[in-house]
Amino acid sequence: MGAGGRPVPEPCCTVRGLAKTFRSGRGAEACEVRANAGIDLTVGRGEIFGLLGPNGAGKSTLVRQLTGLLRPDAGTVDILGHDIVRHPERAARLLGYLGQESTALDELTVALAAETTGRLRGLTRARARAEAADVLTELGLEPLAGRPIAKLSGGQRRLACFAAVLVGERPLLVLDEPTTGMDPVARRAVWAAVDRRRAECGTTVLLVTHNVIEAETVLDRVAVVDEGRVIACDTPGGLKALVDGDVRLDLVWRTEAPLDVPAVARLAERAERSGRRWTVRTTPEQARELVAAVTGGAALAALDDFTLATPSLEDAYLKLGGRHSGLAK
């Protein structure tokens, strides 16, 4: 049994001891960046598995190693029984990859990019065209079908590239921050499309994200990556259990916090401050006392809003010792 008592599915992707150090410059200018250092991971078939971590943690490097685009210095990558380090060319047949950068398809129209991906994956012209049309309808992209991808807005471009990745079904989808820049309607369309493929075809999804809220809602399991290592791997619920019993108190001041109020001055020393917002992670009892202190006296007039919340995945991440910057709220 796996985390949360669920049966562990058959592996789709197994990574062992993956390591990569980038070297740049020469002589005195030379520098080394260890992008990953001994990563072990197993992603089960049909899982929606997330890689969460701050900027520069090594997520994209890991993804590029999995997709056969970057050769690791050491370690193995097995996808559905294929050794991707030895045979990187096999990755294209096993997975659909949505990277962070734009692709050669950017010069094509949305419809042609989707159709071309289908053709590159071995579909007949008629089949590729039909599948592309279906995916465009599914994602609400029909009005943009005839427009070149390069001329679209950032969110539209991302959705068009995602559409292309879906044409010509692949058992594994590797999506590097797929919803960046998308509005809520487009985001919902992406997650509905992912869910449908998992339900209907058993598709496995490996997702890189900064967005902890998204991570909490869509992922079955998540690996937290920091400085090239996996520092935790569990269900979102399992990770949040690390901070079970704590609560988060957010205070938003109208302008300046009233530091002349002793309770507020004491709070200032331990709160995480971001502009007018102060955040404190504490026990429920202490949170109640703090709320009473800031809402019962002179501080109330200076308070714009306050919320008490149960711990989020971000709180769990912080507890694990990850660095705060780079994770979206």
Ligand SMILES: Nc1ncnc2c1ncn2[C@@H]1O[C@H](COP(=O)(O)OP(=O)(O)OP(=O)(O)O)[C@@H](O)[C@H]1O
């Ligand atoms: N081609 C490269 N040459 C040199 N260093 C690199 C190269 N690619 C990545 N790095 C470095 O490796 C580390 C990991 O980068 P990576 O892009 O994998 O992080 P990430 O977790 O995907 O970050 P982000 O969330 O910002 O996309 C960083 O320190 C980065 O600067």
